[in-house]
Amino acid sequence: DAKTTQPTSMDCAEGRAANLPCNHSTISGNEYVYWYRQIHSQGPQYIIHGLKNNETNEMASLIITEDRKSSTLILPHATLRDTAVYYCIVYNYNQGGKLIFGQGTELSVKP
Amino acid sequence: GAGVSQSPRYKVAKRGQDVALRCDPISGHVSLFWYQQALGQGPEFLTYFQNEAQLDKSGLPSDRFFAERPEGSVSTLKIQRTQQEDSAVYLCASSLRLGDSYEQYFGPGTRLTVT
Numbered sequence: 001d002a003k004t005t006q007p008t009s010m011d012c013a014e015g016r017a018a019n020l021p022c023n024h025s026t027i028s029g030n031e032y033v034y035w036y037r038q039i040h041s042q043g044p045q046y047i048i049h050g051l052k053n054n055e056t057n058e059m060a061s062l063i064i065t066e067d068r069k070s071s072t073l074i075l076p077h078a079t080l081r082d083t084a085v086y087y088c089i090v091y092n093y094n095q096g097g098k099l100i101f102g103q104g105t106e107l108s109v110k111p
Numbered sequence: 112g113a114g115v116s117q118s119p120r121y122k123v124a125k126r127g128q129d130v131a132l133r134c135d136p137i138s139g140h141v142s143l144f145w146y147q148q149a150l151g152q153g154p155e156f157l158t159y160f161q162n163e164a165q166l167d168k169s170g171l172p173s174d175r176f177f178a179e180r181p182e183g184s185v186s187t188l189k190i191q192r193t194q195q196e197d198s199a200v201y202l203c204a205s206s207l208r209l210g211d212s213y214e215q216y217f218g219p220g221t222r223l224t225v226t
Contacts, residue, residue, distance in 0.1 A: 044154065049214075096167050097142055
């Protein structure tokens, strides 16, 4: 299973863009990049996923490098409610659906 | 709409007691997952069901852990003879189908404390 590397923690000013990096240099061609976040005392919440192309939804944007060895999750206008642990996960359907979480990045959005 | 619910939200057990944790997935979700999350760590996979079939139990840490989903809906995670190292948050998640780019919807978790 491809592993991911994320910074342990990051700060972001409220209203500014939060850019969360993830390294997944051993990713295989059929593996997706998924992002989840976990707000304190809640279960993880799906944010976005992608294979090769950049993706955008109402929550965030996902930028995947051309060689797919790294990606960046972008929260365009971070709010205090975005304070959470963000997990970058490499997902292989052959895993049978299970998600393999790492340590994640603890994002603190400050006023 | 209703999300994934878990009960109880908090459980304190004395070492050696048996506990049962319940998960009510989103109606119609075929796949159901259990994860264990120790303090300060990311969730770790325990087991997975597709309908009533338990397809993967590779993450269950010992034979004291048992999960079932007899009618393909509600699931119960049972821990026998609890130990202190079992203290964790137990998360349940459901998703609409296996093997597709479908997100998993997580419940709030059950925090188990073994004293």
